[in-house]
Amino acid sequence: GAVVSQHPSRVICKSGTSVKIECRSLDFQATTMFWYRQFPKQSLMLMATSNEGSKATYEQGVEKDKFLINHASLTLSTLTVTSAHPEDSSFYICSAPPGGVMNTQYFGPGTRLTVL
Amino acid sequence: DAKTTQPPSMDCAEGRAANLPCNHSTISGNEYVYWYRQIHSQGPQYIIHGLKNNETNEMASLIITEDRKSSTLILPHATLRDTAVYYCIVRREGYGGSQGNLIFGKGTKLSVKP
Numbered sequence: 001g002a003v004v005s006q007h008p009s010r011v012i013c014k015s016g017t018s019v020k021i022e023c024r025s026l027d028f029q030a031t032t033m034f035w036y037r038q039f040p041k042q043s044l045m046l047m048a049t050s051n052e053g054s055k056a057t058y059e060q061g062v063e064k065d066k067f068l069i070n071h072a073s074l075t076l077s078t079l080t081v082t083s084a085h086p087e088d089s090s091f092y093i094c095s096a097p098p099g100g101v102m103n104t105q106y107f108g109p110g111t112r113l114t115v116l
Numbered sequence: 117d118a119k120t121t122q123p124p125s126m127d128c129a130e131g132r133a134a135n136l137p138c139n140h141s142t143i144s145g146n147e148y149v150y151w152y153r154q155i156h157s158q159g160p161q162y163i164i165h166g167l168k169n170n171e172t173n174e175m176a177s178l179i180i181t182e183d184r185k186s187s188t189l190i191l192p193h194a195t196l197r198d199t200a201v202y203y204c205i206v207r208r209e210g211y212g213g214s215q216g217n218l219i220f221g222k223g224t225k226l227s228v229k230p
Binding site for chain 2: 006034044093095104107112
C-alpha cells in the first residue's frame with residue numbers, strides 16, 4: 001500500500017506556543033489530504049480537508065484560525081496548532097488517497113501532542 | 117454519525133479464524149464497505165474494501181451478504197499482532213469533499229489470546 005509519514009511522532013509543548021505537524025505522502029502525489037484527531041478512548045474525528053493550491057475545508061466546530069493548514073506541495077501538508085492549550089492535547093493523524101480524493105485513504109502513523 | 121454497527125469487543129484464540137461482523141442496513145447502492153484497523157497508538161491501517169462481491173487479499177477476506185446489509189471481515193489465522201480496534205466504514209466513491217470522507221464509529225476491539 002501507499003506510504004504516508006508524519007513528523008514529529010511526539011511533541012510536548014508549553015501552553016500558548018504553536019506546534020507544526022507535517023504529513024508527507026512518500027511514494028505518491030496527493031492533491032488532497034485529511035486531518036483527524038483522536039482523544040483518548042475515542043474514535044477518529046475528521047478536522048479538515050487539505051487541498052493543494054487552495055484553502056482547506058474545515059469541519060463544523062473546528063476553528064480555522066487555530067488549526068492552520070497549508071498544503072504546500074503535492075506531497076506535503078502541514079497542520080499548525082496555534083496558541084496551543086492543554087485541551088488541544090490529542091493524537092493527530094493525517095491520511096491521503098493516492099490518485100484522487102475518491103480513492104482508498106492511507107493513514108500516517110500519527111502525532112501525539114501534549115500541551116502542558 | 118457512523119452508518120455501521122459493530123460489537124464493542126471480541127476475543128479470538130491465536131491461530132484460529134477471527135470473524136468480525138458489521139451491520140450496515142442503510143447502505144446505499146453506490147457505497148462501499150471499508151475495513152481499517154488501529155493498533156494502539158498508531159494510525160489506522162487499511163485492510164480491505166468491497167462493493168457487493170466477496171473480496172480477499174493477503175490480509176483478510178470480506179464477505180458481504182447478498183442484500184448488502186451486513187458484512188464479515190475474516191482474519192483466517194489470527195496472531196497476537198492482530199490485536200487492534202477494527203473499524204467497518206461505508207463510504208461513497210467517486211465523490212469529492214465531505215461525501216467521500218471516512219466516518220469512524222467505535223469499532224470492535226479484537227483481542228487475540230495465546
